[in-house]
Amino acid sequence: MAGNTEVMDTTGDSVPQRMALAQLPTPVEFADRLTAAWGGPQIWIKRDDLTGFGLSGNKVRKLEYHVAAAKAAGCDTFVTCGAVQSNHCRATAFVAARAGLNSVLLLRSSRGNPPDEAVGNHFLQRLAGAEVRFIDRDGWKRRQELMESIADELAADGRSAWIMPAGASDRLGVASFEAALWELDAQADAAGIRSDRPVTVWHASSSGGTTAGLAMGAASSGRDWTIVGSSVGETRAELHEQVDSLLAEAGASGAPYEIVDEYVGLGYGQTTDEELAIQVEATRLTGQVWDPTYTGKALYALRQVIDAGRFTADDHIVFWHTGGGFAAFAHDYSGVL
Numbered sequence: 604m605a606g607n608t609e610v611m612d613t614t615g616d617s618v619p620q621r622m623a624l625a626q627l628p629t630p631v632e633f634a635d636r637l638t639a640a641w642g643g644p645q646i647w648i649k650r651d652d653l654t655g656f657g658l659s660g661n662k663v664r665k666l667e668y669h670v671a672a673a674k675a676a677g678c679d680t681f682v683t684c685g686a687v688q689s690n691h692c693r694a695t696a697f698v699a700a701r702a703g704l705n706s707v708l709l710l711r712s713s714r715g716n717p718p719d720e721a722v723g724n725h726f727l728q729r730l731a732g733a734e735v736r737f738i739d740r741d742g743w744k745r746r747q748e749l750m751e752s753i754a755d756e757l758a759a760d761g762r763s764a765w766i767m768p769a770g771a772s773d774r775l776g777v778a779s780f781e782a783a784l785w786e787l788d789a790q791a792d793a794a795g796i797r798s799d800r801p802v803t804v805w806h807a808s809s810s811g812g813t814t815a816g817l818a819m820g821a822a823s824s825g826r827d828w829t830i831v832g833s834s835v836g837e838t839r840a841e842l843h844e845q846v847d848s849l850l851a852e853a854g855a856s857g858a859p860y861e862i863v864d865e866y867v868g869l870g871y872g873q874t875t876d877e878e879l880a881i882q883v884e885a886t887r888l889t890g891q892v893w894d895p896t897y898t899g900k901a902l903y904a905l906r907q908v909i910d911a912g913r914f915t916a917d918d919h920i921v922f923w924h925t926g927g928g929f930a931a932f933a934h935d936y937s938g939v940l
């Protein structure tokens with residue numbers, strides 16, 4: 604794998620290159636009916652589910668930087684990994700198709716087997732032409748080594764791999780979310796978001812890049828944002844370790860953020876009917892699709908802390924809709940619908 608390329612900005616600092624693919628800026632909308640029904644703080648939604656159709660969600664922001672770096676380094680194939688329903692892997696397959704690259708996806712399933720049916724994100728990964736390979740949980744622990752051996756395989760065939768970690772959470776992914784926070788910053792006044800007291804930015808957190816980037820952006824913002832990553836499976840300690848190491852790599856150690864992990868329930872990708880009922884309610888109060896694994900879990904957590912009295916009616920919150928709606932098409936809602 605070739606190294607990342609960078610250009611210098613006018614101050615002489617190096618900044619990563621970016622290929623514009625997402626529809627930016629994404630809208631910030633006041634969720635009037637959700638705010639009224641949940642009876643707590645005033646809630647805005649940052650619509651990263653609208654970054655594009657196949658490209659939708661938070662991952663395309665990260666991939667804009669990765670695809671620019673991969674192309675500049677002369678690479679022709681993305682190699683990355685995630686769960687079978689990974690949004691990052693789906694977005695990678697679509698970015699590859701858009702940019703004229705290939706993609707090889709290492710997908711984790713319980714027994715290292717393909718799913719019975721290609722639905723949701725997995726259907727889209729295939730539709731966009733990705734080569735998919737399956738690994739079990741033990742393989743997942745060796746994912747870096749396995750991706751490197753795929754890169755060797757490709758090299759023997761005259762091809763050149765650009766390896767990305769799960770969730771594209773690395774220095775480039777973090778840089779993209781630092782810029783995303785600045786995007787919100789620029790929209791806040793017009794959206795009616797108050798600047799005279801801290802405003803919470805609540806979002807689903809998994810591989811930590813989104814949280815680290817938002818924390819970095821907030822640290823250099825003129826406004827007072829409180830960045831809260833709502834875990835979708837990891838423990839607070841695990842996520843702190845990941846986010847702290849990403850911040851250190853970006854030279855931003857100490858940028859403040861908070862992790863909430865009390866509401867992960869059954870764990871990554873598993874839901875209870877109580878969670879699903881809140882997600883369905885939120886769809887009916889916003890007209891937006893929330894996925895059970897990420898945004899739905901983070902919304903459920905937000906609802907719990909509102910009920911526990913964390914916020915007053917004067918508080919403002921931005922819920923970052925990080926996308927992921929396609930996973931709803933691969934989930935069982937029969938207990939609530």
Ligand SMILES: Cc1ncc(COP(=O)(O)O)c(C=O)c1O
Pocket residue numbers: 660661689690691770772807808809810811812813814897898925926927
């Ligand atoms: C829809 C969605 N929201 C949030 C996240 C979490 O982002 P991160 O992996 O940067 O923590 C992901 C990725 O895993 C995702 O697919």
